[in-house]
Amino acid sequence: MADRMLETPAIGIEVSKVKSRPPEWRLDVIKYLDTGELPDEKWEVRKVKNKATYFTLIWGVIHSRFLYPLLRCVSLEEALYILADIHEGVCGNHFGERTILGKAMRMGYYWPRAFKDAEEFVRKCTKCQLFATILHCPLEKLT
Numbered sequence: 001m002a003d004r005m006l007e008t009p010a011i012g013i014e015v016s017k018v019k020s021r022p023p024e025w026r027l028d029v030i031k032y033l034d035t036g037e038l039p040d041e042k043w044e045v046r047k048v049k050n051k052a053t054y055f056t057l058i059w060g061v062i063h064s065r066f067l068y069p070l071l072r073c074v075s076l077e078e079a080l081y082i083l084a085d086i087h088e089g090v091c092g093n094h095f096g097e098r099t100i101l102g103k104a105m106r107m108g109y110y111w112p113r114a115f116k117d118a119e120e121f122v123r124k125c126t127k128c129q130l131f132a133t134i135l136h137c138p139l140e141k142l143t
Helices: 027-035 042-052 076-088 097-106 114-124 126-131
Strands: 055-058 061-064 071-073
Touching (some): 027 055, 097 114
Antiparallel strands (some): 055 061
């Protein structure tokens, strides 16, 4: 490997677009609840303080406080894994978005975009698309 030379140097390669991940929604709230540290921007401080009233920190894990029992707040990656496990797992029956979201909540998980993520997950499932019931609607208005 060391004896091979690159034809174009790595420095000369230009990247036109970098896909960045959005910041995780829990980080500022966890930082505020744990250490009391707030962001620098004034509008961001108000937003974090308002958001933090709905959450509590138990042993370093953030939980939502507005529902009982306390629901563990998860990241987007964890949420997608949970949705996949419920939808396609051992006992998964390829339920719809409301059913898998209800099961996730009963299991004790919460994330802000839960319904949207569940809806997108079910729509992307190829088995659900292939074997779903077909609506037999007329293409034109009946006279």
